[in-house]
Amino acid sequence: LYAQRIGLQGNQVWSDPTAVMSNNSLQIGAYPDFVGDGNGGGMFTWYGVNPLQSYASHVLADGSHGYGGEVQIASSSSGTVRVNPVGIRDENELIVFFRPQESNQSSDGVAAQRLASDGSLLWGSAGITLKPISGSPQYGSFAAAKTKQGVTLFFTNAPSFGNDVIDGVSLNQNGEAQWSPEFVSVASTPSVKSRIAISSTGDGILLAWQDDRNGSNDIYAQRVNSDGSLGTAMLCVADIDGDGFVGVTDLLMVIDMWGNCPVKGSCDAVMDGDNLVGVSELLAII
Secondary structure, eight states, rough: OEEEOBBBTBBBBBOOOOOOSSSOOOOOTTTOOEEEEEOOOOOEEEBBSSOOOEEEEEEEEHOOOOSOEEEESSTTTTTEEEEEEEEEEEEEEEEEEEEOOTTTOOOEEEEEEOOOSSSSSSTTOOOOEEEESSSSSSSEEEEEEEOOOOOEEEEESSSSTTTTEEEEEEEESSSSSSSSOOOOEEEEEEEEEEEEEEOOOOSSEEEEEEEOOSSSSSSEHHHHHHHSSSSSSSOOOOOOOOOOOHHHHHHHHHTTTOEEESSSOOOTTSSSSSSSSSSSHHHHHH
């Protein structure tokens, strides 16, 4: 697995591609994704085949490695294999969701790990368990996104073939579930579901997926708000920091972001959609 940085004119920034992996081999048919680090680099996660474990790597904007190389996201001493990782960035840290399995891969679960900026494991040597390993249900189609309140994972949950539903969970920085109930049902009609696409809106998540509940594949969609509720959000746009109150912190954020939004990055203080933090935002706070 290699990476190359492409400039705005389509030029290759690095003289040679950077090796994301330092050893092991990718699983055949696996195409790892990555997320930007906010500074021109990328955070990668994948699983290798010898041993069958999940890894992460941070490639900086200059092509060097932020973690000093690849990091195995959980210990392999327990006899558990770990596959299908997906990552999402939270500031300068990386959260990786993955499927732990028994060595024969007939049973699986759902787990998560958080990596510090130096690649150290913040949620223990084995990560945290979200769903214990079992023969039923089976899990898949992982998709992760971030909201103002935490990091979220959505996945298919199949008690038997062709009866998939989609569930979601949100975690805080300590790996604790934030929603009640802990797992929110996003699509409860049993059917074959796959290929979940996801996008964060800041105050929630938009999902779309392939679904054959009517006998042929269609595309379905759902909105999940930051608090785990479904459907259209009841927004208080002046609550910029998402703490449930409009106050001094929100006012300071407007002042700090005053003016034209940056070309890159977010501009959370914009409330009227004009890409400018100005008088209308100040009046909304008041």
